[in-house]
Amino acid sequence: MVRFMSKAPVLDLLLHELSLAAPAGFAVGLHIRYVSPLIMVNTYPDAWQEVYTAKLYGLRDPTLAWGLSHTGTRRWSEIGLPDPFGIMAEAAGYGLTYGMIASIGPMSSRTIAGASRQDREFAENEMEHILRIVQRMHDLSEPPARLSKAQADALKCIAEGDRHAAAAAKLGISESALKARLTSARQKLMARTTAEAVQRAKEYGFI
Missing domain, CATH: 1.10.10.10 (Winged helix-like DNA-binding domain superfamily/Winged helix DNA-binding domain)
Known part of the structure; x- marks a missing residue:
């Protein structure tokens, strides 16, 4: 787990809550600016992370595309965007069978989180719970307006x-x-x- 230099106890607690809510793993990028997040935490299987990185799936991922163009939550199965590279089917082979995306904040500082489980779709109340966790993480990790x-x-x-x-x-x-x-x-x-x-x-x- 990533340790934070500031507000560490609260953010670490929220990461723990997110891990409990996403039993098959999660990935969260906080305050994405110019394509790069301020903080990135990924607990998906290492093997899948390696494949995802090697194949440049970040540029082709329909869940990420949805998060960049929408706010709120959506199940992976309901995103409705093309997946010509078969990323979602390949992810399922690594245990990421069901999942959801949560997207918060303005385009200039967007926070996007994916969460997964193997047994069933996320229920509405579970998605709302994850959205609340991600919102708190987004708020707590707001970049400073300036340095002294x-x-x-x-x-x-x-x-x-x-x-x-x-x-x-x-x-x-x-x-x-x-x-x-x-x-x-x-x-x-x-x-x-x-x-x-x-x-x-x-x-x-x-x-």
């Missing part, structure tokens, strides 16, 4: 290749102060590493 100047300056130095000592000297602060700024930036960006924080700061135009 101190946080942005610290990340910019690292992005330019400075080591901690050089970055601290450039900014006229101690190394411990620099590390504190980097830590706070990681927390605000919900990044697990400084490199990930730098990448997200660039994507959001903060540096």
Whole structure:
């Protein structure tokens, strides 16, 4: 399970709730911007994830296409979009027999989640329950409006290749102060590493 640098207990609890509601696995991309999600968690079988990635199914998946063009919930069997590559039938071979999609948020920051089970279709109340979980995750992981100047300056130095000592000297602060700024930036960006924080700061135009 992914651990979050900020609001970790609540988000981890929601991920656990989602895993209970989707016994055959789930995949959730939070705040998808420019095709890339802020956070991605996938518990589908590893073998299926490998096939999905290798065959570039993300560009052809009818469930993802539905999530990008609609909000709300829909069973996989009711999406009604073409599946010329037979992705859904192939997924069933990996235990993803029945499933649903939940889509939340504006196109500029869309959250999409898929959930699956092997025994039967999801009931309406189960779909509503999953939608509520995903909505809470979406709300809790909302990207920050901005970084402080101190946080942005610290990340910019690292992005330019400075080591901690050089970055601290450039900014006229101690190394411990620099590390504190980097830590706070990681927390605000919900990044697990400084490199990930730098990448997200660039994507959001903060540096």
